[in-house]
Amino acid sequence: MTESETPRSFNLAHAVIAVYIGLALAAVVLLGPSLAQPATALVALSARYASLLLTTLPLVVAASLWSAAVNLIPLRASSTSTLRCVLQPLPIDPRLSGQRPRHPAGLAASAAWHPLTLVAVAVAFGVNSGFTLFFVVFSAVVVSVAALTWRRLGGSAIVDGGSARADAADKPLSADTPPATRFSDMLSTELYHRLRLTVLGLLIVVAIHVATPPALVRFFTAHPAVSVLATVLLAFLLSMPAEVAPFAAALFFGTTSHGAVLAFVLVSAICPARALLPAWNATGAARASVIRSSLGFALAATALIVLLTLPISDFAAGGLW
Amino acid sequence: MNTELLKRRLWAAILLGYFAAILVLALSGGLLRFVEPRAVRAIVLSAGVMAMLGVARLIGPVAPSGSPQHGFVVFLLPLVFVLIGTRYSGPPASAFLGVDRSALAAVGLGSDSQGISPAALQLGRPHNADSHAGTVPREISSVAEDPSIIDMQTVRFDEELFFRYYSLIYEQRDLFEGRSVVLRGFVGREPSFAAQRFYVARRLLWCCTLDASLLPLLVESDRGAVPREGQWVEIEAVVDATQISSDSGTQTVPLLRATAVREVEAPEFEYVFPF
Numbered sequence: 001m002t003e004s005e006t007p008r009s010f011n012l013a014h015a016v017i018a019v020y021i022g023l024a025l026a027a028v029v030l031l032g033p034s035l036a037q038p039a040t041a042l043v044a045l046s047a048r049y050a051s052l053l054l055t056t057l058p059l060v061v062a063a064s065l066w067s068a069a070v071n072l073i074p075l076r077a078s079s080t081s082t083l084r085c086v087l088q089p090l091p092i093d094p095r096l097s098g099q100r101p102r103h104p105a106g107l108a109a110s111a112a113w114h115p116l117t118l119v120a121v122a123v124a125f126g127v128n129s130g131f132t133l134f135f136v137v138f139s140a141v142v143v144s145v146a147a148l149t150w151r152r153l154g155g156s157a158i159v160d161g162g163s164a165r166a167d168a169a170d171k172p173l174s175a176d177t178p179p180a181t182r183f184s185d186m187l188s189t190e191l192y193h194r195l196r197l198t199v200l201g202l203l204i205v206v207a208i209h210v211a212t213p214p215a216l217v218r219f220f221t222a223h224p225a226v227s228v229l230a231t232v233l234l235a236f237l238l239s240m241p242a243e244v245a246p247f248a249a250a251l252f253f254g255t256t257s258h259g260a261v262l263a264f265v266l267v268s269a270i271c272p273a274r275a276l277l278p279a280w281n282a283t284g285a286a287r288a289s290v291i292r293s294s295l296g297f298a299l300a301a302t303a304l305i306v307l308l309t310l311p312i313s314d315f316a317a318g319g320l321w
Numbered sequence: 322m323n324t325e326l327l328k329r330r331l332w333a334a335i336l337l338g339y340f341a342a343i344l345v346l347a348l349s350g351g352l353l354r355f356v357e358p359r360a361v362r363a364i365v366l367s368a369g370v371m372a373m374l375g376v377a378r379l380i381g382p383v384a385p386s387g388s389p390q391h392g393f394v395v396f397l398l399p400l401v402f403v404l405i406g407t408r409y410s411g412p413p414a415s416a417f418l419g420v421d422r423s424a425l426a427a428v429g430l431g432s433d434s435q436g437i438s439p440a441a442l443q444l445g446r447p448h449n450a451d452s453h454a455g456t457v458p459r460e461i462s463s464v465a466e467d468p469s470i471i472d473m474q475t476v477r478f479d480e481e482l483f484f485r486y487y488s489l490i491y492e493q494r495d496l497f498e499g500r501s502v503v504l505r506g507f508v509g510r511e512p513s514f515a516a517q518r519f520y521v522a523r524r525l526l527w528c529c530t531l532d533a534s535l536l537p538l539l540v541e542s543d544r545g546a547v548p549r550e551g552q553w554v555e556i557e558a559v560v561d562a563t564q565i566s567s568d569s570g571t572q573t574v575p576l577l578r579a580t581a582v583r584e585v586e587a588p589e590f591e592y593v594f595p596f
């Protein structure tokens with residue numbers, strides 16, 4: 001089988017929506033009985049959800065504008081990784097993934113340390129809270145460890161999931177298209193994908209936040225490793241945009257470990273499911289890269305858990321403040 | 322009609338619909354129910370961008386390689402939840418966003434909060450000028466349980482949470498107004514009280530019983546249901562407000578309109594702690 005063969009049909013949107021519906025059904029079945037007053041809980045959920053959604057809307061629009069604008073900047077293949085990192089568009093649209101840095105450290109750092117991600121973290125957690133600094137320092141550690149591990153596995157020529165799809169399925173935007181049209185088209189597509197993931201992701205997170213029984217919260221508080229694992233899995237499945245994830249993570253601050261909150265933001269920015277699923281359509285070398293990406297993610301997640309559940313994390317958090 | 326054209330127009334309609342909804346919320350003041358005032362301008366600006374994009378999708382040229390878009394039904398979710406959310410009668414929902422400052426303080430990451438800051442506090446919102454809690458110090462309880470009362474139809478003033486809720490009901494009275502509360506305490510009266518009014522109180526223990534502070538809450542019930550002074554009672558009540566006059570002037574304080582008053586045995590340990 002070669003890369004030129006027709007890729008298998010796999011609809012990312014349907015897969016993500018199926019995941020969301022599955023999570024919602026599981027939440028209703030597992031957590032529904034714990035809600036003593038469903039009507040009150042629904043109103044509280046709705047208010048919080050609307051509040052979160054409206055608060056994050058400017059960042060979603062800003063990220064879409066940024067990504068669409070970056071698409072207009074002609075970047076040659078020889079452009080340095082640094083330049084690509086600076087101009088990283090935080091892409092949702094797979095066609096923009098071609099602009100992403102190919103080096104894994106750059107790939108990871110560009111989303112985790114993107115200006116909009118940092119602004120979102122600062123707004124969600126407060127500039128003076130100490131957690132913003134905690135996020136920057138620990139995300140550096142995690143990204144570095146994950147990148148080193150990745151390279152050890154021979155992942156120096158990473159083709160991320162998005163570009164695999166771009167290579168295999170999507171038609172690139174024509175260079176003949178007027179810039180204004182290209183900008184409008186890209187902005188529309190970015191906003192469409194971002195808004196959809198935000199709308200659904202925030203709903204799931206707020207529902208979990210409202211409906212989680214106190215006993216489960218206490219369990220997570222008592223078992224930081226489990227809470228990190230749970231938030232890694234949740235962030236991976238929800239695939240929320242990087243600029244929205246900090247607001248969702250902030251809902252769990254104080255009820256889970258720092259590592260869990262940080263892991264949610266990092267996984268959402270670095271390696272959500274949406275970055276891997278499209279490449280599943282691809283074949284050949286692109287498919288092999290998916291396996292490497294998945295393995296890299298697993299190792300990165302492991303590194304997250306090991307690093308963030310150690311007592312040093314709390315010590316460092318206190319020290320940073 | 323061409324399917325692609327239909328999708329394009331549908332997406333444009335969604336963008337314009339969002340713009341219209343946000344504009345209505347902003348102009349009616351409803352937006353302030355959900356977000357902090359400083360965020361309103363950015364949200365309206367974002368809605369403006371969405372509107373311009375919607376218009377561009379309607380009338381402007383479209384690149385032939387535009388990626389497929391479907392599943393528009395999910396964009397109806399926010400409208401449904403905003404509609405339900407308008408029934409919300411608590412403090413601004415933005416108070417529940419971001420990090421609970423008391424949680425930050427509890428884990429040693431620092432906080433810029435002043436005094437009480439449980440999850441339900443209206444962060445960043447100035448306290449009412451008439452908020453007053455007598456002479457009781459404003460230290461925050463550090464009990465592990467820190468529930469958000471927004472999820473409670475009935476707020477129970479348990480032993481560990483009594484001082485927290487007592488402080489909160491004075492500091493953020495509107496957070497409790499209309500809600501039911503259940504609390505235990507001993508009964509007292511002042512000569513100036515109307516016949517159907519009394520207070521239910523606990524004593525706050527700081528270091529020793531000599532300097533214990535009184536934590537009274539004004540209660541109003543039917544005349545026939547007013548218990549005798551010193552009697553321990555458990556009351557169920559709905560929180561309201563009333564104005565009282567004192568040497569320092571007139572002030573608004575919470576008033577518990579009792580729906581049930583039950584006599585109970587005094588607890589073995591009558592005091593509550595600030596932490």
